[in-house]
Amino acid sequence: MPETASTKTPVDFWFDPLCPWAWMTSRWVLEVEKVRDIEVRWHIMSLAVLNEDKLDQLPEEYRDMLATKAWKPIRVVTAAWQKHGEDVLGPLYTALGTRIHNQGEGATLEAIAGALEDVGLPASLLDYADQEDFEFDAELRASHKEGIDKVGQEVGTPVIALPGDDGEQIAFFGPVVTPTPQGEAAARLWDGTLLVASTPGFYEIKRTRTKGPDFSNL
Numbered sequence: 001m002p003e004t005a006s007t008k009t010p011v012d013f014w015f016d017p018l019c020p021w022a023w024m025t026s027r028w029v030l031e032v033e034k035v036r037d038i039e040v041r042w043h044i045m046s047l048a049v050l051n052e053d054k055l056d057q058l059p060e061e062y063r064d065m066l067a068t069k070a071w072k073p074i075r076v077v078t079a080a081w082q083k084h085g086e087d088v089l090g091p092l093y094t095a096l097g098t099r100i101h102n103q104g105e106g107a108t109l110e111a112i113a114g115a116l117e118d119v120g121l122p123a124s125l126l127d128y129a130d131q132e133d134f135e136f137d138a139e140l141r142a143s144h145k146e147g148i149d150k151v152g153q154e155v156g157t158p159v160i161a162l163p164g165d166d167g168e169q170i171a172f173f174g175p176v177v178t179p180t181p182q183g184e185a186a187a188r189l190w191d192g193t194l195l196v197a198s199t200p201g202f203y204e205i206k207r208t209r210t211k212g213p214d215f216s217n218l
Helices: 020-035 047-051 060-069 071-084 086-102 109-118 123-130 137-148 183-197
Strands: 009-015 038-044 159-163 169-173
Touching: 009 020, 009 137, 020 038, 020 086, 020 183, 038 071, 038 086, 038 137, 047 060, 047 137, 060 071, 071 086, 071 109, 071 123, 071 137, 086 109, 109 123, 137 159, 169 183
Parallel strands: 009 038
Antiparallel strands: 009 159, 159 169
């Protein structure tokens, strides 16, 4: 039989593997994929790129993380994408997130190497982690710009974008949620998020976080 185009709604998701909140949201959108007719497509963005011109405005601990540690995993993910295709992004993100966040290994070279092994990618990709004159810097920045331009410079990761019912694109940062909703709870949050984000003139909804991410149900 001839192949037919997917009838599922494409949902583009921009992530930085370092961000625990993006990780929580990514696990939520995969839950939504089980109960709504969507197909997630993964893209990279970078907290290091987003903050490189304002490091002096950040607390010292964030400054160090974004100036050094944040580059390692995103360079490796970018190199994997460029050398092995976009289909590796989802599995590699899952492997990295599981090690960095769920298992508490952090964004270490050991965790990155383990994630590469988990998904059958060559260990030589780890060489890109500390490549300061990064071979795929232009591709990283272009993907980052594509995502962040949809929502503006004052947010972070993740960014989600999809076509709306009227043909106009819906794009938003977040939602930031913990723990990750499962099943129909995930679907209800999805439906509500789209309702809010697609409302003409909608700008922002927010409240102060009182606790860190809860990885217990992942």
